[in-house]
Amino acid sequence: MAKRLDISDLNIYYSDFLAVEGVTMAIEPRSVTAFIGPSGCGKSTVIRSLNRMHEVIPGARIEGRIALDGEDLYGREVDPVRVRRQIGMVFQRPNPFPTMSIHANVIAGMRLNNKRMSKAAADEVVERSLRGANLWNEVKDRLNRPGSSLSGGQQQRLCIARAIAVQPDVLLMDEPCSALDPISTLAIEDLIGELKQEYTIVIVTHNMQQAARVSDQTAFFNLAGVGQPGKLIEMDATEKIFSNPSKKATEDYISGRFG
Amino acid sequence: MTRVQTPHGESADTASLRGPKLSHGKLPRFTPLAVFAGSLVAVGALFALLGSFSVPLTVFLGVILHAVVLLVLTQVVEGRRAAIDRLATTAMYSAFGLALIPLVSLLWTAVQEGLERFDGYFLSYTMRGVFGGMDAGGAYHAIIGTVEITLFATLISVPIGLLTAVYLVEYGPSRLGRAITFFVDVMTGIPSIVAGLFAYALFALFLGPGVRMGVVGSVALAVLMIPVVVRASEEMLKLVPNELREAAYALGVPKWLTIVKVVLRTAAAGIVTGVMLSIARVIGETAPLLITVGVADSVNYNLFDGRMMTLPVYVFRQYSQGLAPNGVTTINYDRAWAAALTLIIIVMLLFAVARLVSRFFSPKTGRR
Amino acid sequence: MTTTGEPATSTTPPAKQRTRTPQRPGDIVFSFSAKAAGVLILIILAAVAAFLVAQAWPAIQTDSTELSERVHWLGQGRTLLGYVGPLVFGTVLAALIALLIATPVAIGVALFISHYAPRRLATSFGYVIDLLAAIPSVVYGLWGALWLMPKLFPAFQWLADNLGFIPLFAGPAGDPPRTILTAGIVLAVMILPIITAVSREVFLQTPTLHEEASLALGATRWEMIRMAVLPFARSGVISAAMLGLGRALGETMAVAMVLSPGLAYSIFLLQPGQQQNIAANIALKFPESSGLGVNVLIFTGLVLFLITLLVNMLARWIVSRRAEFSGAN
Numbered sequence: 001m002a003k004r005l006d007i008s009d010l011n012i013y014y015s016d017f018l019a020v021e022g023v024t025m026a027i028e029p030r031s032v033t034a035f036i037g038p039s040g041c042g043k044s045t046v047i048r049s050l051n052r053m054h055e056v057i058p059g060a061r062i063e064g065r066i067a068l069d070g071e072d073l074y075g076r077e078v079d080p081v082r083v084r085r086q087i088g089m090v091f092q093r094p095n096p097f098p099t100m101s102i103h104a105n106v107i108a109g110m111r112l113n114n115k116r117m118s119k120a121a122a123d124e125v126v127e128r129s130l131r132g133a134n135l136w137n138e139v140k141d142r143l144n145r146p147g148s149s150l151s152g153g154q155q156q157r158l159c160i161a162r163a164i165a166v167q168p169d170v171l172l173m174d175e176p177c178s179a180l181d182p183i184s185t186l187a188i189e190d191l192i193g194e195l196k197q198e199y200t201i202v203i204v205t206h207n208m209q210q211a212a213r214v215s216d217q218t219a220f221f222n223l224a225g226v227g228q229p230g231k232l233i234e235m236d237a238t239e240k241i242f243s244n245p246s247k248k249a250t251e252d253y254i255s256g257r258f259g
Numbered sequence: 260m261t262r263v264q265t266p267h268g269e270s271a272d273t274a275s276l277r278g279p280k281l282s283h284g285k286l287p288r289f290t291p292l293a294v295f296a297g298s299l300v301a302v303g304a305l306f307a308l309l310g311s312f313s314v315p316l317t318v319f320l321g322v323i324l325h326a327v328v329l330l331v332l333t334q335v336v337e338g339r340r341a342a343i344d345r346l347a348t349t350a351m352y353s354a355f356g357l358a359l360i361p362l363v364s365l366l367w368t369a370v371q372e373g374l375e376r377f378d379g380y381f382l383s384y385t386m387r388g389v390f391g392g393m394d395a396g397g398a399y400h401a402i403i404g405t406v407e408i409t410l411f412a413t414l415i416s417v418p419i420g421l422l423t424a425v426y427l428v429e430y431g432p433s434r435l436g437r438a439i440t441f442f443v444d445v446m447t448g449i450p451s452i453v454a455g456l457f458a459y460a461l462f463a464l465f466l467g468p469g470v471r472m473g474v475v476g477s478v479a480l481a482v483l484m485i486p487v488v489v490r491a492s493e494e495m496l497k498l499v500p501n502e503l504r505e506a507a508y509a510l511g512v513p514k515w516l517t518i519v520k521v522v523l524r525t526a527a528a529g530i531v532t533g534v535m536l537s538i539a540r541v542i543g544e545t546a547p548l549l550i551t552v553g554v555a556d557s558v559n560y561n562l563f564d565g566r567m568m569t570l571p572v573y574v575f576r577q578y579s580q581g582l583a584p585n586g587v588t589t590i591n592y593d594r595a596w597a598a599a600l601t602l603i604i605i606v607m608l609l610f611a612v613a614r615l616v617s618r619f620f621s622p623k624t625g626r627r
Numbered sequence: 628m629t630t631t632g633e634p635a636t637s638t639t640p641p642a643k644q645r646t647r648t649p650q651r652p653g654d655i656v657f658s659f660s661a662k663a664a665g666v667l668i669l670i671i672l673a674a675v676a677a678f679l680v681a682q683a684w685p686a687i688q689t690d691s692t693e694l695s696e697r698v699h700w701l702g703q704g705r706t707l708l709g710y711v712g713p714l715v716f717g718t719v720l721a722a723l724i725a726l727l728i729a730t731p732v733a734i735g736v737a738l739f740i741s742h743y744a745p746r747r748l749a750t751s752f753g754y755v756i757d758l759l760a761a762i763p764s765v766v767y768g769l770w771g772a773l774w775l776m777p778k779l780f781p782a783f784q785w786l787a788d789n790l791g792f793i794p795l796f797a798g799p800a801g802d803p804p805r806t807i808l809t810a811g812i813v814l815a816v817m818i819l820p821i822i823t824a825v826s827r828e829v830f831l832q833t834p835t836l837h838e839e840a841s842l843a844l845g846a847t848r849w850e851m852i853r854m855a856v857l858p859f860a861r862s863g864v865i866s867a868a869m870l871g872l873g874r875a876l877g878e879t880m881a882v883a884m885v886l887s888p889g890l891a892y893s894i895f896l897l898q899p900g901q902q903q904n905i906a907a908n909i910a911l912k913f914p915e916s917s918g919l920g921v922n923v924l925i926f927t928g929l930v931l932f933l934i935t936l937l938v939n940m941l942a943r944w945i946v947s948r949r950a951e952f953s954g955a956n
Contacts, residue, residue, distance in 0.1 A: 056508055058431055081651065085511030095502035098622035099524050109510035112520050148622070159506070166510060315778070340847055347849035351743045354735025355752065358823070361816040362759050365770045372773075422664030430658060439665045441943075442672050448870075448939030449675065449932070450877020452906040456928040460678035469917060482675070485668060515657035543763020546879035546906060550913040571765040571880075578769055578884060592773060599766045606761050 002029040002200050003069040003086075003169040005050060010064035011229075012045050012054065019045050021229035023064075025219060027170075032192060032201045034211035034238065037221035038258065042230025043204050046221070047172050050202065051087035052080040068169065085109075087170040088163035093179045094155035096147030096162070103143040105158055106130060109166035125165055133161035134191050153184020160191065164199070171195065173203040177210065189214050208254060212242050220250045284336045291329060291345070298325035322353055366603070373600025376593045382601070386568075387557040392586020398598045400558040401573035405605075407562055408473050408552065408569060409542050412480035417534055419481075420488025421523075427489075428496040429518050446486040454482040455547025462551075471553040473562035476569070479547035484537050491533025495526040528620035535613035539606045545571035570605075574598045676932070683926035686919060698920045700912065702890070711927055713890040717807065717902030718931065721882060722875035724811025724896070725818055730868050732815075733822035740823075741830040742852060753827065760820035768884030771813035776803045776885070783808070783897050794894060801899035805887035808896040810904075813881045818871035825870060829863030830856055862945050869942030873935050876904075883907035905931040 005027040012020040020042035027033045035043040048054040049062050052073065066073045073083050096105045106126045110117055117125075126143065130136040135157040139150070147158055156176060163171060173192070177185040192214045195201060205211050211218055219235035234247045245251045252258055299321040306312045326349045333342040384397035423443075427436050458479035462470045499522050507517040523530070553566035554576050568576075577595035582588050686694065691706040701710055740752050780802055787798030800806075837855040846854060888903035888911070895901050905927045913924055 051509065053505065053509060056505065079651070081511050081513050083511075084509055089505075089509035091502060091505060091509075093502060095500070095506045097503060097506070097521060097525070099527075108507075109512070112507060112510065112512040112516055114516070146622075162506075162510065340850065344847035344849040347852070348743060351735050351739040354732050355739040355744075357732055358736045358756060358759070358819055361770075362755065364774060365762065365766065368770060368774045369766065419664045419667055422661045423668055426658075426661035426665040430661060435662070435665065439668060442669055444943050445936060445939060446668070446672055448873045448877075448935050450879070450906055450935055452877065452879045452909050453675070453679070453928050453932045453935075456682075456909070456925050457675040457678055460682040460925065461674070463682070464678070468921065482671060485671070489668070513651050513654055515651075515653045518657065539761060543765065545763070545765040546883075546910045549910055553914065571763055574765045574769060575880060575884065578772065595769055596773075599763075599769050602763055603766060606763065610761060 002198060004029045004200065005170060005202075006065075006067045006070075007046075007050075008065045008067075010046070010049065010062060010066065012042070012049055012062050013060065014057065015059035018229045020049075020221075021231055023232045025232060025235050027200060027202060028217065029200045030196060030198070031216040032196050032203060032214050033217040033219065034215035035202065035204045035219050035221060036206075036208060036211050036253075037230070037233075038223075038253065039206075040230070041221040041223045043219075043221045044174055045230070047174055047202055047204050048089075050170070050172055051084050051089055053084070053089060055080060085166060086168050087172060088166065088168035089172040089174065090156070090159050090163055090176045092175045094152055094159050096150075096155050096158050098146065098148045100147055101144045102139050102147050102150070102158060105147040106161050106165050108162055129161040129165040130158075132164050132195070133157045134187065134194070135161055151184070153180050153187055156180060156184065156188060157191065160188075160195075164195070168199070170200040170202065173201065175204050175206060178206060185210070208242075212238060218242070220245075220247075220253065222249050222253070284338075286333060286336050290332070291325075291348070294329045294332065295321070295325045298322070298328060322349075322356075325349065369596060369600050369603055372593065372596035374597075376597040377600050381594075381597050385557045389556070392583030392588055392590050394587050394590065396590075396594060398568075398570060398573050398594070398601060400555065401568040401570045401598065402601070403558055403560065404473065404552070404555075404567035404569040405542060405571070407560070408476045408548070408567065409480065409538060411474065411477035411562055412484055412541060413534065413538055415477060415481040416484040416488050416537075420485045421492050421530065423485075423489050424492035424496055425518060425523075427493055429514075429522065443486045443489050446482070447490070449482065451479075451483055451544050452546040452550070455479045455550045457482060458547065459551050471551065471566045472564065473552055473559070473567045476548045476552035476567075477562065479551050480541045480544060483544065483547070484541050487537035487540055488534060491537060492526070492530050495529030495533060496522060498529065499525045525622055528617055528622070531620070532613045532617040535609050535616070539609040539613070542609070543571050543602055543606060545575055548572050549575065570598055570602050574602065679925060679929040679932060682922060683929045684922075686922035686926045689919060694919065694923070697918065698916075698923055700916075700920070701923065707923065707926065710890070710923065711905075711930055713892055714903060714905045714908055714927055715930060715934070716892050718876055718904040718906070718934070720894070720902060721807055721810050721814060721886075721904050722872055724808060725814035725875040726868060726872050728812060728815035729819045729822055729871060730864075733819050733867070733871070734826055734864060736819070736823045737826035737830055738852065738856075741827050742848070742856070753824075756820050756823050758820075759816065760824070764817065764878060764880045765884070767813055767817055768881040771809065771881060771885045775813065776805070776809060779809055779812070780804050787897050795896050797895050798897060800897040801887070804897070805885060805899040806897055807886060807902045810882045810886040811896075813885055814875045814878055817878060817881060818875050821874055822864075822867045822871040825867035826860065826864050829860040829867070832863075833859045862948065866942040866945040869938055869945065873938045873942065876938065877906055877931060877935050878904075879906035879910045883910050 007027070008024045010020065010023040011018060023046060035047060037043050045054060050066060050073075054060045054062075062074065068083075068086065072078070097108055100108060103122075103126050104111065106129050107117070107122050110122075110125070127136060127140075130139065135154060138154060139158075142149075147155065150158060156179075160171075160176075177188050180188065189210065192201060192203065196216075203211075203215065215238045217235060218238045218241040220233045220241065221230050222233045223230040233249050234241070234245065236246070241250060242254060245254060299317065302321045302324055303312065303317045306317055326346060329345050329349065330342050333345045381397040382402065383399050384395070385400040386396045387400075389396035423439060427439060430436070455476075458475045459470070461478065462472070462475045503521050503525060504517055507521045508514070512520075548569045549572050552569060552572070554572055555566040555568045559565055559567045574595045577591045577598065580591040582592075583590050587593070686707055689697075692704075694707060695701045695703060695705050736756060740749050740756070744752050780800070783800040783804050783806070784802075786796045787800040790796040791798045833856045837859065838851055841851045841854040882904050883906075886903065886907065887899035888908065889900040890903060891901050893901035909924045909928055912920070916924060
């Protein structure tokens with residue numbers, strides 16, 4: 001578990017439009033890496049390319065290399081579906097499957113892939129994952145209720161449980177708290193702190209305080225103007241970025257001068 | 260409504276009375292209703308005096324009198340623009356009332372005339388050996404035929420229609436997709452008799468002319484059903500939030516399993532509703548079945564061998580035999596009405612069940 | 628993401644996609660069958676046209692004297708076009724009568740539901756009108772023949788007596804009135820729900836801003852409808868009427884059960900035995916036809932197919948034009 005990601009010279013296109021240009025960075029295992037930057041700078045695009053989710057959009061493609069512990073994710077024989085099984089993702093808005101119970105939602109990763117598992121094994125995975133997502137105590141008595149019966153924050157933790165149930169190496173979170181209230185946000189942030197003991201976590205956030213609170217590394221993305229590609233401006237230890245950034249643009253953004 | 264207080268502390272209503280022409284001559288709210296009732300009574304009374312009272316004529320002339328009186332009254336009290344507005348309102352209400360006449364009279368007649376013979380006997384006996392004005396005969400064979408032919412048509416059209424909708428929604432916009440969308444629209448407009456001719460021509464090519472079989476009718480109905488199923492399923496698939504697809508992809512689920520287990524599963528209730536409505540649409544088709552399946556007097560369970568009877572064709576057949584020369588002279592019309600009532604009940608049941616399915620089995624997404 | 632006219636950057640996009648991902652068998656099979664189903668629909672439609680042409684061909688090919696000899700009901704000396712012509716006339720006449728009656732009522736009903744009826748009841752009223760669409764056409768035929776005809780006769784007689792000097796209403800009025808006007812009225816009832824449903828949707832799409840703008844100018848409700856709703860909805864209502872026309876052109880049973888057929892270019896609406904529509908003619912003649920007779924009927928079916936195709940495509944075209952102009956999706 002918990003592998004490192006190495007990105008080098010990553011360009012991302014939507015058809016002929018270059019959305020992100022020249023990203024090179026290393027994402028360390030068992031740590032939280034935060035992506036920050038103004039809207040449209042490509043941070044969501046980058047995180048979606050890390051588990052090949054961007055390919056879902058027709059015409060999207062990349063150049064460059066993304067390696068998971070040295071193995072190229074975009075190699076000729078690599079199956080994007082297998083990549084996504086090793087690199088889980090949590091989305092902006094909680095999206096539990098509305099037709100499934102809480103229990104079924106957690107093991108959806110196995111069930112949807114037709115994996116056979118005994119009732120006992122399924123129950124064990126459900127309990128482990130829900131405990132891992134700090135949700136077990138709240139839902140253990142109503143595992144057969146629909147997933148959509150939970151509150152927004154609980155739904156998002158259910159989605160995290162669903163993502164860690166398949167025991168991925170990396171967990172990607174694309175603005176996981178943007179649709180949640182402050183109390184639920186706090187619960188998710190605490191959870192991220194615990195999860196980094198076991199997983200490599202990448203989180204996109206609009207909220208700079210959140211990045212400062214939860215992350216070990218911070219990467220700042222920016223774009224020169226409308227129609228220009230987004231670029232990685234700088235990446236460093238979170239304390240360094242927020243106290244003494246080396247680039248002017250980063251400082252302007254952190255101090256709220258734009259964005 | 261909150262009352263606005265003027266600086267002097269009096270309510271806005273009273274203040275406006277003193278203001279420059281904000282209030283105006285206004286007829287009381289109940290005026291239209293009163294005028295309508297008055298007109299009806301006046302016309303009715305006039306006809307009663309003349310000794311030739313008839314309900315339709317009374318209502319017809321009553322509505323006209325109502326419109327005229329209200330127009331004049333409003334013109335005098337409220338002015339020309341208000342009068343025209345009232346006239347338009349009367350027109351809209353009358354249009355709706357007019358549209359209700361066929362519906363109410365049709366349902367009423369069907370129930371009244373149909374109930375006479377609509378019983379267990381009618382539903383469980385055939386027309387075998389029944390002739391002239393015999394007080395016998397039922398529609399069992401027609402019900403069997405309708406159910407079998409419609410089910411087989413559903414069996415043909417649902418896979419095709421559903422897969423096409425999946426292609427259109429899940430496999431993205433393409434030139435082929437646009438062509439299919441356009442031709443599905445075109446197909447919606449195919450007259451049912453043309454669908455019947457097509458099915459006949461298709462089978463006549465392989466089995467020779469004069470072919471009459473249940474399955475030919477099923478093919479004809481399928482041609483009519485497919486575009487409806489495509490449209491309905493397409494709408495339902497589009498309603499499935501993209502986030503669910505992404506959630507499944509992110510769990511490492513292949514696209515086809517995502518479609519089968521997440522997208523179709525989520526849209527299932529809506530699709531079932533759409534399919535039931537499309538069945539309701541074709542189950543009453545007469546013309547294509549008349550020319551492809553023909554008529555029969557007794558039960559034929561085999562879709563692939565020989566003529567069958569169907570409910571709509573049964574209605575037509577009984578109607579076109581006209582009055583019987585002896586015995587119960589109206590027997591044919593009575594059976595036609597009973598079969599029509601059966602058909603209406605089946606269609607209404609399909610509608611009702613479809614609504615219930617969509618109400619109770621739709622996933623609650625918990626979002627606004 | 629941003630999409631601007633300015634070309635992204637000067638870096639040339641890569642010539643080919645770098646990755647060729649291995650496809651899973653399940654994905655291949657499933658996407659293939661989905662695509663196949665879509666293509667099958669195109670094939671079916673092409674087959675409908677092809678089979679109709681193929682089966683109509685013998686009738687087109689056969690010499691007209693031979694045709695009238697071998698198809699006894701064609702009538703002495705009637706050519707194929709001489710047979711189809713009056714049928715097309717009857718089809719169009721019945722459909723136009725239906726359209727003329729149904730459109731104003733449908734617009735009224737649609738406005739009633741969208742702008743006049745109490746909010747809480749409006750949806751239920753919508754369902755009630757939709758019920759009209761659910762009733763099978765054979766039941767309409769039965770209703771038209773057994774319930775409506777006796778009720779219509781006095782009115783028709785009055786028309787013939789008082790307005791008989793207009794050729795349309797020339798007497799004597801048939802009793803029972805198995806005439807094209809009766810058929811048109813029944814058809815009008817059948818297409819009313821279609822026109823109403825489409826118009827209602829269009830009326831409800833009127834931008835609230837426009838409505839409020841005219842109300843703020845002091846317009847009455849009717850003036851608001853004339854200023855804001857009707858101009859916005861015009862093309863939508865036209866295409867709704869065209870869709871209704873398409874249905875009326877192809878309707879079979881209601882006409883077959885109500886109309887006493889004839890083969891004349893006749894505009895006498897109150898006399899039976901004057902006109903016939905294509906669909907009803909096929910339904911009535913088909914069971915007792917064989918050989919060339921079937922080919923003749925299929926030829927008329929082909930003509931009907933082309934007419935409805937034309938009308939429906941025109942309707943769709945108007946709809947799509949409207950979608951482009953209004954900017955509403």
